[in-house]
Amino acid sequence: MPRRFALITGASSGIGAATAHRLAQDGYDVWLTFAHDEAGATTTAKHCAAAGAATRVSRLDLRDTASVDALVAEVTAAWGRLDVLVNNGGVCPYRALDDIELDEWDQVMETNARGTFVLSRAALPLLRAGREDAEHADPAATDRAIVNVASIAGQQGALRTGVHYAASKGAMLAITRSFARILAGERIRVNAVTPGPVTSNITDQLDDAGRAALTSSIPLGDFGAPEDVAWVIASLADPRAAFVTGATYDVNGGVRID
Template identity: 35%
Template sequence: MTENTTTTERVAIVTGGSRGIGRETAGRLGRDGYAVVVTYSGSPAEADQAVKEVEQAGGRAIAVQADVADENAVKALFDRAEETFGGVDVVVHAAGIMPLSPLSDLDLDVFDQVIRTNLRGTFVVDQQAARRVRSGGAIINLSSSLTRLARPGYSAYAASKGGVEAITLILARELRGRDITVNAVAPGPTATAMFFDGKPQELVDRIAAEPPLERLGQPEDIAEIVHFLAGPARWINGQVIYANGGSAA
């Protein structure tokens, strides 16, 4: 893993960067020449592979383990990004968990874990981002189209992501005058390990057939939107972009 210091390239922190949408996003930013801090919670091997993919795409990268809901760990994450690459320009907060259960059956300890990781995690990461992202930068949170699709079994997850959207819209307005955009991307069903976990093929096929485009989203579909918000899309601010292939709300 590369650990040279520079102050000329744009630098991105991608939480949840070792898997799924986060990993694809890290690689896409690598193609744009970013230095990327791949943030992960559990698997060093997956994080190291994500780092290699960023480097192969043309960027530089390091992997840093952090609990996104722990304010000290997140502060240390931003410290590491600044020490290694000279600053932070883009924060993509893609880390999250998605246990499924009808509301009446969900263990409240699991609910608390969802809120801690998905909602508190967003607040903690965005708090550091608001303090430390440089002028001209972008903060991009990952929400979910489930806040609108209202699919049974997702009450805890959708509730946490509704909070993510509220944080996003308010923070965009709180950063008035800073030249920092704050947006959320709300994917629909996307072909990641988290989506496939525990679903029978019949259900996967039924969900894939719902949007007019008649397929699941792919991680690269979402990564392209993040790339746009991270760089060219300077006039998009304080928005939630529902990226679901046209699934009905």
């Protein structure tokens, strides 16, 4: 299989770090981003390098279009193409309905929803690049994929997380389906995962009562691990998922989504 290149946002911890490591183990070179936690991203990079991946790390603030453009310029200069983009970086304030300030609403929407749109669109030239000379019989040389890390909150609505978070993740699902339809003719596949509760910095904010209530709602009986989500993301990114686009994959321990 030819060398493949993946960009994973929010790879300093949690699901993003596990996804970067999974993709590195699968033979990708990986570009990791962090927003604040450079040490975490450096640790992820070490694990990826130990798995044999050429690894790069950049700071990215998804709310800032200049930061997105700078990242895309860096990737263009270094790699000139991308096979996989994982839109994972995001924020999740736990906020009661009456306490949501509009500034925080904007921050959440700008990071999770607008950031996914802005980076995906800016990365399109990289996803389109490098296929002209590729052997069309080799899907690994021509398949391109975007995987968006949405959330069960975007399907069910918020209860403990904020309404702004649920709205941003619902928007990510609409962005996923729109990009999938628009880009299908170019064979750029776009899918989403919708994790339920997963052990990470985000769910570490829960108090004991919140954690117990959530746990009791999960048929499989416990929170997922970041690696559980990473495996599904890597499967959707894999060229063997060639007929999967516009899909939403639940990774939620069996919670039924109607």
